[in-house]
Amino acid sequence: METILLHSNESFERVFLNEPVDLHIVQEAGSRVKIVVVDFETSRPRDLEIANRITIEQAGEGCVTEIYGLAYLRGDERVTTETHVHHQVGSGRSEQLIKFVLDDQAQGRFVGDLKIAPDAQQVEAHQTNRNILLSEGAQMRTQPQLEIYADDVKATHGASTGQLDESALFYMQQRGISKEKARQLLVGAFMREVIEAIGDQHSAVREQLLHTIDGVVE
Template sequence: MKVSRGDIFEQVFVDESVNLHLIQEAGSRVKIHLINFSSATNSITIEQAGEGCETEIYALAYLHGEESVTTETHVKHAVGGGKSNQLIKFVLDDKARGRFIGDLKIVQDAQQTEAHQTNRNLLLSDEAEMRTQPQLEIYADDVQATHGASTGQLDESALFYMQQRGISKQKARQLLVNAFMKEVLDSISDSAIRDQLLNTIDGVVE
């Protein structure tokens, strides 16, 4: 699908498997949110084919039991002067599995590209499993590109600090997990959808 010159494609996908291939013409903007609370497979392919495009991809998966989510992103800067930003988060409890494949390509002629990819994962159980495979191919030299991936557990010192103020351990976990997820939801432009999802995570975090 083409996103025409100067157009905006913006969509929040909640609890579905998304397979999307977008070709961006000059000056177009894409903003996608993938929110998953159960098993799904997502594949997002974006090609910035014209100058001055902007791409934002946000993904949040919060999984329990034996659910699993794979999210692939393929972002290609074929023309210079574009921007892309990706924030991908997984919260995995029980035996849930997450997989992120992030393929970012900046071709040789795509000078003055700005591209950021961040993947942060929170494991709430010893049996949860996360696999992260970033693939960066950068052939242009005048670019700003950053990439970061980390997988960790809840901060024990923060949990204890909250307990020391009388907050139960369970409630403290809930506050920390919500804070972790909120960063993704806060970037949703539509306030009605955003508030609804913020309410949802308040309800599902145990």
């Protein structure tokens, strides 16, 4: 595990592309964190389980934390992404968007532990988990764990797992687009939101990933 102490008003941004994350960050007042985790490997050894674990402690006021996750899994791939976001003091903000696309027998798991301490007033915390299952055999487990002890906070949590929009697939087919290509376009559109969150500091990776998801239609 890598532990990082982020001093007041410092910024930290990192993209993890096809590498497991095990990171613990303590944020001092006014610091900013952005982490983007993308599991996108197409030729990973079978049966390999990836575990991503991100722990954030907002120890000073006015911190901002953004966590984005995207996993596109096929075959027997399994990925667990675990986030622990602890607002220990007030007036901080955290934003989490975690997406899984699961095909074949792939399995995804998201554990989202969000704590807001009793004195951490005026915190804004959002946690969203959206998943698409492309096959009958794919599985997703979502385990949100919300512990909110302060009363003057804005906290939201949302999770959904579903299939591709059948009406959108038919609409595209009616314009001559094959079902397979239509699926790729919809999956690409679903993934785009996470990839676009990658900041300019890592624009080369962002453009490469956008190209990968668009590439399927060219």
